[in-house]
Amino acid sequence: MERTNSLGTVPLSSSARGWVERISNIFRNEIAINIDHLPPVSVFAIPKTLSLQKPEAYTPQLIALGPYHHLRPELYQMERYKLAAIKEISTPEQTFNFEHVVINKLKEKDPYIRACYNKFMDYDQETLAWIVAIDGCFFLHVVHSYLVQDETTDRRLLDNTIITRDIMMLENQIPFILLKEIRKSLHICSTPDNQRKDEDIELISMLLQLCDTLSPVKFSIDKMNQDRYRRPLHLLDMMYHMIVNVPDCVSGSLINDPIQRVPLYTESGNSLNSPSSSITSSSSSSKKEDPDIVHNNLDAILDLVESMGTKRTKDLLKPVMVVSSIPWSTISGIFRKSNLGIHEENSEDSEISIPSVSHLWRYAKVQCKPFIxxxxxxxxxxxxxxxxxxxxxxxxxxxxxLRNLVAYEAAISKSTLEFARYVNLMNGIIDTAEDVRLLKQNGVILKGGLTDDEIAEQFNGMKRCYAGSDQKSNIEIAIEKVNKFYDKKLFVRTVRRFKKNLYASWKCLALVSTVVLLILLSLQTFCEFYECRKIWQ
Known part of the structure; x- marks a missing residue:
């Protein structure tokens, strides 16, 4: 195949030729498909601006589920487990005729499979169908292993924390409609219309129980009315909606609103189009004079004068240098870092402005109580x-x-970023192991395998999430009420006023030190010129 231009005839490259063939096939096969009937995009590729912060939190380390990571060579070691899982959830006849029973039907659903993913996949129909079929069967086997823990259950799947992490990653999600199609195919004959709803309820029930097991936030499940729960887009989507409890959680139909934007969340609190958050630190706080800066400036002045003065300048400057050598920053840090838990000097990636659990209890007698x-x-x-x-x-x-839930929330359409606000709240009130101990004592955090220090480190390692919105949520209202209640305490107001005066005194100290330095320098110069030693003797 050749292409002609003004410079002559140029052969078309193999990659371009492949693109033409692929596009022409897609055009022929999908021209009759109504775009309104395609499923919404639900599995997103994590942007590099986010994954670079902590790649292992968003990239599977052991199990690849779906087309984004399936062909990574370092994850091939689990292929045998995946193939063994197919035998576990299918009959021998279905396993023998797997290509006819499952693969061919998934090839017919190729446009629907691709519509679920926001990232272009350079696979032909057969390759994509095999990837979805193998990974979908393995996921169904894992779900069954979690729910039916009998003597035949493979405990290696249940006890492997890495597998638990991998199946909850956003890029590793298997869409609900594909899981349903695989289950339907493994029944060989087509499911009657009057039984399709029952199959949906059965699969929803399985995912609900898995969510209840893995979710970091405990939510209530109405087991008597599980048929009322919405059909999720995938496992992570179900967990998100159960935790946030948005109005469509109990709707009877699948939400088909198209995704209108890509993930904009960044850990540093910045966004590609982030408006100002309703709970941010005051911009004037960044302009305050830092005592460390004043102290460093004084050291620079002393070094300059010492280099410019005479031999006896160093002796004359000793009193001033002694004062300068005092660790004022350490002393002032007791107040500057705030013993009361108030983050006066928040930067863009710091925590939200709210006292920690221990300070709320110590200085305002505010308790944290649990609910499910x-x-x-x-x-x-x-x-x-x-x-x-x-x-x-x-x-x-x-x-x-938590990180993948926040990333998914930022990607979905019409999101209120409620979960990001919740993560910001927990990050703000948990600073030390003492805060975790109080939350465990009150029943907010259940006692598990992690120590108090490990839990505190987990939350402190998650930087502030962007959560701007035009409307205040219940979390923001609660934070405002907590801060207002805390600020009214007499002890808090007293220490804050003392801190403010302390900051102001640094400027006075710098001015006085400079004046004293100039006077001593002038006196030294005068005495050198007029020989003050002879006069005094």
Missing amino acids: GSINEIKFLVEEATLYLPVMNLNSSTEVI
Whole structure:
């Protein structure tokens, strides 16, 4: 195949030729498909701006599920387990005729498979169908292993924390409609219309129980009315909606709103188009004079004068240098870092402005009490001096799940970023192991395999999430009420006023030190010129 231009005839490259063939095939096969009937995009590729912060939290380390990571050579070691899983969930006849029973039907659904992913996949129909079939069967086997733990269950899957992390990653999600298609294919004959709803309920029930097991935030499940729950887009989507409890959680139909934007969340609090958040630190705080800066400037002045003066300048400057050598920054740090837990000098990637759990209790007698439910029920009752928080069950997989939930929330259409606000809240009130101990004592955090220090490190390692919005959520309202209640305490107001005066005194100290330095320097110069030693003797 050749292409002619003004410079002559140029042969078309093999990659371009492949592109033409692929596009022409897609055009012929999908020209009759109604775009309105395609499923919404639900599996997103994590942007590099986010994954670079902590790649292992977003990239599977052991199990690849779906086309994004399936062909990575370092993950091939699990292929045997995946093929063994097909035998576990299918009959011998279905396994023998697997290509006819499952693969051929998935090839017919190729446009629907591709519509679920926002990243272009350079696979032909057969390759993509095999990837989805193998990974989908393995995922169904894992779900069954979690729910039916009998003597025949492979405990290696249940006890492997890395597998738990991998199946909850956004790029590793298997869309619900593909899981349903695989289950339907493995029944050989087509499912009657009057039984399709029952199959949906069965699969939803399995995913609900898995979500309940793995979710870091405990939510309530109405087991008597599980048929009322919405059909999720995938496992991570179901967990997100159960935690946040958005209005469509119990709708009977699949939401088909198209995704209108790609993930914009960044850990540093910045976004590609981030408006200012309603809970941000004051811009004037960044302009305050830091005592460390004043102290460093004084050292620079002393070094300059010492180099310019005479031999006896160093002796004359000794009193000033002694004063300068005092660790003022360490002394002032006791107040500057705030013993009261107030982050006066927040930067863009620091925590939100709210006292820690220990400081809330120590200085304002504010308690944190638990409830089981969605994060939309978080509130602060002034009359009880109590902050109500959902129960958390934390383990070594928690951080990965939280990060991927935040990334998924930022990607979906019409998101209120409620979960990002919740993560910001927990990051703000947990600073030390003492905060974790108090939350465990009150029942907000269940006692598990992690130590208090490990839990504190998990939350402190997650930087502030961008969560700008035009409307205040219940979490933001609760934070405002907590800060207002805390700020009214006499002890808090006294220490803050003392801190403010301390900052102002640094400027005076710098001015006085400079004046004294100039006077001593002038006196030294005068005495050198007029020989003051003879006059005094």
